[in-house]
Amino acid sequence: MSKSMLACLMACLLLFTVAFSGLANTQLVMAKSEEANKLSLIPPWQASPSEEEIQFNCKYPIQSGTSDSSFSFNVELKYVGGEESQLFDLSAEGPPDWMVRVQQTVSGTKELPAVVLDPTKTYSGESVVVIAFPPYWVVTEPGDYNIKLKAASGDLEGSIDLTARVTARYEFKFETDTGLLNTKATAGKESHLTVVVSNTGTANLDKVMFSSGKPSGIGDEHWDVTFNPDKLEGLKPLEEQEVDVIIKPPAKTIAGDYMITLRSNSDPSTSSSPELKIRVTVGTSTKWGWIGAGIIVAVLAGLVLAFRKLGRK
Amino acid sequence: MGQVVIETSDLSKTYDGFTAVDKLNLHIEEGEIFGFLGPNGAGKTTTMLMLLGLTAPSSGTVQICGHDPGREPLEVKRVVGYLPEKVGFYENLNARQNLEYTAELNNLPKREAFEKINNLLSTVGLSQVCDQEVKKLSRGMKQRLGIADIWIKDPKLVLLDEPTSGIDPEGIEDILTLTANMARKGITVVFCSHQLHQVQRICTRVGILNKGHLVAEGQIDRLGREAIAGGRYRIEIQVAQVNQKLVDALKLVEGVVDVQGSAETLLISCDKDLREQISKLIVESDNSLLGMKIEEYSLEAVYKEVLS
Amino acid sequence: MYTVFRKELADYLESKRFAMLFILATMAAVFAVYLAVQNIRGAVSSSSEFVFLKIFTVSSETLPSFLFFVSIFIPIIGIAFGFDAINNERASGNLSRLLSQPIYRDSIINGKFLASLAVLSFIVVSVIAIVGGLGLRIIGVPPDSEEVLRLIAFALTSIIYGAFWVALAILFSVSFNRAASSMLAALALWMFFFFFVYMIAGAIADARVPIDSNSSFEMIAKNAEIQGMINRISPCNLYGESILALLTPEIASLNPALMMISVIAAGRMLTPLNFTQSLLLVWPQIVTMVALATICFAISYVRFIKQEIRAT
Numbered sequence: 001m002s003k004s005m006l007a008c009l010m011a012c013l014l015l016f017t018v019a020f021s022g023l024a025n026t027q028l029v030m031a032k033s034e035e036a037n038k039l040s041l042i043p044p045w046q047a048s049p050s051e052e053e054i055q056f057n058c059k060y061p062i063q064s065g066t067s068d069s070s071f072s073f074n075v076e077l078k079y080v081g082g083e084e085s086q087l088f089d090l091s092a093e094g095p096p097d098w099m100v101r102v103q104q105t106v107s108g109t110k111e112l113p114a115v116v117l118d119p120t121k122t123y124s125g126e127s128v129v130v131i132a133f134p135p136y137w138v139v140t141e142p143g144d145y146n147i148k149l150k151a152a153s154g155d156l157e158g159s160i161d162l163t164a165r166v167t168a169r170y171e172f173k174f175e176t177d178t179g180l181l182n183t184k185a186t187a188g189k190e191s192h193l194t195v196v197v198s199n200t201g202t203a204n205l206d207k208v209m210f211s212s213g214k215p216s217g218i219g220d221e222h223w224d225v226t227f228n229p230d231k232l233e234g235l236k237p238l239e240e241q242e243v244d245v246i247i248k249p250p251a252k253t254i255a256g257d258y259m260i261t262l263r264s265n266s267d268p269s270t271s272s273s274p275e276l277k278i279r280v281t282v283g284t285s286t287k288w289g290w291i292g293a294g295i296i297v298a299v300l301a302g303l304v305l306a307f308r309k310l311g312r313k
Numbered sequence: 314m315g316q317v318v319i320e321t322s323d324l325s326k327t328y329d330g331f332t333a334v335d336k337l338n339l340h341i342e343e344g345e346i347f348g349f350l351g352p353n354g355a356g357k358t359t360t361m362l363m364l365l366g367l368t369a370p371s372s373g374t375v376q377i378c379g380h381d382p383g384r385e386p387l388e389v390k391r392v393v394g395y396l397p398e399k400v401g402f403y404e405n406l407n408a409r410q411n412l413e414y415t416a417e418l419n420n421l422p423k424r425e426a427f428e429k430i431n432n433l434l435s436t437v438g439l440s441q442v443c444d445q446e447v448k449k450l451s452r453g454m455k456q457r458l459g460i461a462d463i464w465i466k467d468p469k470l471v472l473l474d475e476p477t478s479g480i481d482p483e484g485i486e487d488i489l490t491l492t493a494n495m496a497r498k499g500i501t502v503v504f505c506s507h508q509l510h511q512v513q514r515i516c517t518r519v520g521i522l523n524k525g526h527l528v529a530e531g532q533i534d535r536l537g538r539e540a541i542a543g544g545r546y547r548i549e550i551q552v553a554q555v556n557q558k559l560v561d562a563l564k565l566v567e568g569v570v571d572v573q574g575s576a577e578t579l580l581i582s583c584d585k586d587l588r589e590q591i592s593k594l595i596v597e598s599d600n601s602l603l604g605m606k607i608e609e610y611s612l613e614a615v616y617k618e619v620l621s
Numbered sequence: 622m623y624t625v626f627r628k629e630l631a632d633y634l635e636s637k638r639f640a641m642l643f644i645l646a647t648m649a650a651v652f653a654v655y656l657a658v659q660n661i662r663g664a665v666s667s668s669s670e671f672v673f674l675k676i677f678t679v680s681s682e683t684l685p686s687f688l689f690f691v692s693i694f695i696p697i698i699g700i701a702f703g704f705d706a707i708n709n710e711r712a713s714g715n716l717s718r719l720l721s722q723p724i725y726r727d728s729i730i731n732g733k734f735l736a737s738l739a740v741l742s743f744i745v746v747s748v749i750a751i752v753g754g755l756g757l758r759i760i761g762v763p764p765d766s767e768e769v770l771r772l773i774a775f776a777l778t779s780i781i782y783g784a785f786w787v788a789l790a791i792l793f794s795v796s797f798n799r800a801a802s803s804m805l806a807a808l809a810l811w812m813f814f815f816f817f818v819y820m821i822a823g824a825i826a827d828a829r830v831p832i833d834s835n836s837s838f839e840m841i842a843k844n845a846e847i848q849g850m851i852n853r854i855s856p857c858n859l860y861g862e863s864i865l866a867l868l869t870p871e872i873a874s875l876n877p878a879l880m881m882i883s884v885i886a887a888g889r890m891l892t893p894l895n896f897t898q899s900l901l902l903v904w905p906q907i908v909t910m911v912a913l914a915t916i917c918f919a920i921s922y923v924r925f926i927k928q929e930i931r932a933t
Contacts, residue, residue, distance in 0.1 A: 187761055252672045254661055254760040284761030291763070295754030299747045303643075306743065312410060312631045328931070359931075367720050367930040387723045395721035401714025405632065417624045418722040462718065 052081030054088065054117070054151050056160035057125060064165035067140035067202040071132045071164040072106050075149055076125035079117035088151040089114050090128065094164070095145045097135035102128050102149065115151070132164050139202050139237040142168040168203035172235070174264045174274035177242065182279040188251035189285070190224075195262065195276065197232055198240030205266045208232040210243065213261030215280075222250030225260060247280060255284045316343045316378075318470050318501040319364060324373035325525075326359050333359045335525035336373065341503065341518075343469070346496045348516030349505040350616060355522040357505045358398065361472045364503075365395050378469055391419070394463025398475040400455060404448040408439055408458050411447060412465060419466045426465070433461040437491060453484030460491050470501045477508055489515055513612040521619050529619045537610015540618040545570060548581045548588055551604040552595060555579060559598060566590050577603075625724070625732025626739075633740045638701050643744055646694050650748045651755060653687035656680070658759045671893065673764035674771060674868050676756035687752060688868065691745075692861055695779055696815070698744055699786025700807040702737035705800035706730075706791045707925060712800065717930050730925045734791055734918060741783040749776050767870075770896050774867050778903075781910050782860040786811070788917035795921045795928065814855040822851035849876065859910055863903040870894050875902060 057076040065071055079086060090112055094100040102112045106129050115126050132147050134140040143166055150159040177194040185191040199205050212225035228244040235241065245262060258280045265273040284292075319341040326334040334356040341347050351357050362368035364375055366382025366389055375382055382389040402411045409430060416426035434440045437457040442450060450458065456476055463471055473492065477485045485508075493515050496502050506512050512519060513533055521529040529536055538545060552559065555574050563572045563581060568590075571582040581591065588607060595602045633639050657679040661672075680686035707730065710716040719729060749772060757763065764772065789810065793803035826848040832840050852858040866872045870893035894902070 252762045254672060254762055256662060282761075284758065288761050288763050289758050292754045292756070292758030295750050295757065299750045299754070302743075303747065307634060310627065310630050311634050312406070362717075362930055365721055367717060369929070387725070390721055391723040393721065395717065397714060397717045399714040400718060401710075401712075401716075402718075403632070403715060404713065405636075414624075414628050415722060417628070418719075418724055420723075459718075466723070 052119075052156060054079050054153075054156060054158035055125070056149070056151075056158060058160060058162060061160070062144075062163040062165060064167050066169035067134045067142075067166050068136070068169070069134075071147075071162075073130045073132075073147070073149075073162045074127055075130055075160060075162070076127045077115060077117060077151055078125035079119045082119035084120070085116050085118040086153045086156075087114050087116050088153045088156075090149065090151050092130050092132075092147060092149045094132050094147040097138070098145065098147075098164075099133040099135075100147055101131045101133075103131060105129055106131065130162060132162075134164075134166060140166050142166050142203065166202075168268075169201045170203055170205060170266060170268050170270045171199070171201035172205060172208060172264075172266060172270065172274070173198045173200050173240075174262075174276060176276065176278070181277060182281065183247065184281045184283060185247050185249050186285050187249050187253040187255070187282055190246050190248045191280075193245040193247060193278065195243050195245055196240055197235065197243060197264065199235045199237050201270070202237055203268075204237065205235040205268070206233065207267040208235060209265055209267075211263045211265075213263060215258035215260055223258075223260065224248035224250075225262070247278075249280065249282050253282045255282050257281050317341070317376075318343050318345075318378055319347075319503070320376040321364075322374050324360070324363060324375060325371050326356070326363060326368065327371045332525050334363070334370075334522075337522075337525075337527055339520065339527070339530075341501060343501055344496060344499055345518055346492065346502045346504055346516045348512035348519035349503055349522065350507075350509065350512060350519055350612075351522035352620070353507075356525045357522055358474055360522070361395065361474055361503070361505065364472060365389065365393055391466065392469040394466060394468035394471045396456075396459045396463050396471070396473045396476055398478065400459040400462075402447040402455065402458065402462075405446060407446050408434065408443045408450065408454075411458065412462060415462050415465050421465070429465060430461075433464050436464075436494075437461045438487065451484075453480045453487070456480060456484065456488060457491070460488065460495075464495070468500060470503070471495060472503045472505070474505045475507070476504070477506060477511060485511065509612045509616055519612065521616060523620055529615070533612050533615065534610055536615045536619075537612075540615045541610055545582045545584060546586055547608040548583065548586075548591060549604075549606050549608060550579050550581065550591065550595065550602065551577055552579065553601040553603060559595070559600060562594055562598060563591065566594060622724070622728035622732045622735075625728050626736050629733050629736035630739055633702060633736055639740060639744075642694075642698050642701060643747070646690075646698070646744055646748050647751060649690040649694065650687060650752045653684070653690050654752050654755050654759075656684055657687060658756065661760060671768060671870055672760065672762045673753075673756065673768045674870070676752060676760065677772075677775070678865075678868050688861075688864055691748075691779060691864070692857065693815075694748075695741070695745065695783045695860070696786045696811045696857070698741050699737070699783045700790045700804065700811065702740055703734075703787040703790025704794055704804040704807050706733045706737065707794040707921075708798055708803060709794070709800050711798065720930060726926055727922060730791065730795075730922055734787060737787045737791070738780070738784050741787060742780045745779045745783060746776055749779075767896050771867050771870070771899070774896075774900060775864055778860065778863050778867060778907055778910070781907060781914060782856070782863075785856055785910055785914035785917060788914045788921065792917050792921035792924070795924045811857075814857045818852060818855040818858065822848045825851055846876065856910060856913055859906040863906040863910070866899050866903045870896075870899055872899075872902075875906075 055078040057078070058073055061073065063071045063073065077088070079088070090102050092100040092102050103110065104112055108129070112128055115128060117126055128149075130147060130149050132145075134145075145164045145166060147162040147164055148159050149162060150157065152158075173196075175196050177196050183191060183193045197208055209231045210227040214223035214225065224247070226246045228246060232241050232243070247260065249258070260278050260280055262276040262278060263273060264275065317340065319339050321337055321339045324334060324337040324339075325332065337356075337360060349357050349360070359368060363370050364377060364382065366375075366386045369383055377389045378392055380388040402408075403414070406414070412430045412433065413426060416430065421429070431440075434443045437460055439454060439457055439461065442454060447455065447458070460476070476488050476492070480488065489511055492502055492504060496515075504512060504516060516533070518532055519530070519536065520527055529540070531539075555577060560572050560574055560579065563569055563579070566587060568584045568587050569581055570584065573580045581587070586607065588605060592602055592605060654676055657676050660681045661675050661679050677687045680689070707716070710719060710729075720726060753764070753772065786807075790803070790807045793806050794800070797803035797806060826844045829847055830840055830844040832844045862875050866875060873892075873894055
């Protein structure tokens with residue numbers, strides 16, 4: 001009787017418990033069922049220390065940057081459930097052509113092919129750094145790129161997905177073809193200057209437009225600076241195009257040096273629009289220069305003639 | 314009798330109440346060398362300026378070759394050469410250039426002027442220095458240049474105002490010779506000077522001006538006779554022996570007014586030049602005529618006499 | 622007369638004073654141009670159309686403009702070529718010799734006046750041409766037809782002004798027997814016109830309408846007007862006003878008070894006048910200068926003709 005009574009009591013208790021837990025702890029059950037997929041909802045090593053697993057923790061698993069920057073993720077690894085330290089092989093893989101390295105620190109140079117994790121220690125974990133470099137020889141398209149860090153030891157293995165979000169960088173260079181920042185011009189005449197626009201960014205520039213700032217002083221409204229073509233469209237990264245700048249000082253420009261500013265801006269706009277300050281040396285038009293000299297010579301000739309004709313000696 | 318070159322009648326000039334020239338009547342004919350004398354301030358230069366038309370007369374008239382200098386100045390200036398007392402030239406120019414300028418002012422064609430200037434420069438003896446600036450020339454050279462200057466226009470009448478003042482004797486000689494040469498070429502000369510013996514040497518006629526008045530005018534010997542000897546000739550003779558007989562004989566010669574005598578010389582005053590008759594008489598009276606001269610009247614004496 | 626003119630012209634051209642004055646004037650002009658060109662960029666406003674004229678009018682901080690040099694040089698040149706015209710002839714004993722030549726008496730004074738004026742014109746035109754040529758060579762901006770017209774008017778006005786000084790100097794040379802006296806007299810008169818009239822004008826204006834830093838605008842204008850009126854008795858001022866207005870098309874009025882009102886009170890931009898308007902503006906000044914020159918010459922002419930050559 002005592003045996004059956006005990007069994008009966010046990011059964012009743014169990015039933016009760018089950019019934020009760022079924023009513024009250026639905027959430028807990030659901031949470032537990034999720035635990036297999038999601039790692040970090042409940043600190044794993046608290047949940048069920050009995051089970052042997054490797055845990056990953058990354059505070060900033062998604063990082064964004066331009067294609068010429070590197071992405072580095074701090075990942076903490078923890079081995080739980082085991083009895084003794086184990087050596088885990090580390091491997092990180094990224095999209096094709098990407099270079100992904102696992103290092104101890106960001107500035108470190110050595111790769112970590114493996115890490116020893118001690119399950120007995122109750123500390124936050126061993127931290128490693130995953131650094132991903134987009135390929136430098138091609139421009140990486142903007143978008144999310146997945147990087148996977150795997151740690152494996154025997155059958156035990158785990159991984160974490162990290163996301164490198166490549167954003168577009170809009171940038172271009174605006175230079176003269178010769179690199180010189182001065183040019184010559186003649187009053188009232190067109191002179192040409194070639195500037196080169198190169199897309200040094202990581203994305204297509206839909207449009208690059210130009211404008212110019214004219215020198216202050218004489219007749220600034222008459223300074224004629226035109227660009228040919230007046231805008232560039234769809235400039236691909238690394239692509240460069242020449243633009244012909246036609247500078248025409250007004251006819252009555254006094255000879256001398258003038259600063260003109262060539263400005264550019266793009267769509268989508270870049271953080272800073274490059275501009276060129278060009279020193280334009282306006283020379284005397286040869287015609288007037290000669291006429292001026294001619295007048296002086298004529299005066300001197302007149303003087304000599306006056307002496308010859310009117311003088312005595 | 315030549316053509317009348319200068320004719321003035323009652324020519325007078327008054328400066329601020331002071332009469333410089335008073336009723337001057339001159340009559341000078343072609344070819345004469347008229348010596349114009351007088352102390353300083355007598356009105357000689359003023360008269361010359363009036364003759365030239367540079368100064369207008371206060372009253373009276375002037376006719377130069379039939380032209381009135383006040384009315385037809387160019388006609389007069391074309392024929393009259395005037396050498397002022399202090400003749401000046403353009404110092405920065407040379408002698409030739411100065412003459413060229415005068416030639417141009419007289420409308421002489423260039424080529425003709427060039428030859429003429431060359432001739433004149435050699436005539437006045439300045440060929441050597443004609444390319445020197447005038448300021449380097451001596452006073453005498455300038456004066457000679459002045460004569461060349463008035464000669465350029467081929468004048469009919471030349472007015473020389475004190476041409477010899479301040480010049481060395483040699484220079485004076487040159488100028489007098491040049492003046493005489495001018496007269497020989499038919500140019501009438503009015504020669505104004507203080508240097509009486511120079512005037513006496515070259516002038517055919519003189520006029521003496523004092524305080525604006527013409528006090529004497531005529532040929533020098535006539536003036537002398539009139540002024541000193543009461544208009545008579547005086548003949549001085551030297552004979553071997555003077556005796557009363559000879560004196561009486563001389564007194565009988567027609568025309569002899571007076572005979573005064575000393576031991577060897579006799580002074581005979583007479584109405585005309587009786588030298589021929591006197592010498593004949595002496596020879597005929599067996600006396601020997603040792604010397605005879607007719608007294609010449611020095612201009613200086615005349616001048617002193619007239620002005621006193 | 623032509624012979625006298627030619628001879629005097631040749632004399633003047635070969636004289637030391639011509640060489641000296643010509644070189645001096647040219648140097649001053651070149652210097653002024655050089656400075657003007659240095660400063661021209663700052664002086665030319667964006668709306669200005671008369672760049673070329675600025676060569677003549679722009680001054681630097683330290684040194685005055687070409688116009689100032691010209692206004693000093695013209696009287697000096699005029700006096701230099703006139704002060705001994707007659708009295709030197711008389712002193713050297715040339716005059717009576719000259720007068721005994723078959724030429725009319727007025728030919729001498731006319732010829733001398735014209736020769737002086739010709740030399741003066743030659744210097745003025747040469748200097749303006751040198752400045753223009755040099756300016757053209759340096760700044761490379763050609764003058765337009767209106768600017769050329771204005772420059773011609775400027776040259777003619779300068780010659781008229783020079784004629785006045787030549788006539789005045791000849792008048793003094795007729796009146797004074799010694800060349801030194803006539804030169805000093807002419808220079809003294811020039812200094813009187815050039816400096817003292819301005820001082821006197823300022824003093825009188827300040828006495829009539831005293832102004833200080835907090836005077837009303839009307840008072841300042843009135844003071845300026847009185848000063849301007851008194852200044853007009855000076856030919857220097859007449860000339861200065863004329864050439865300033867001829868070479869600065871923006872000047873719309875020569876009344877200093879009106880100028881001030883138009884600039885300060887109205888604050889309007891000065892719109893340039895066209896050439897005929899500028900010329901009309903200075904026409905009274907030019908006519909006055911012509912009249913002054915004519916009067917001076919007429920007096921010296923009459924005095925010379927009437928003057929008797931006296932026995933010394």
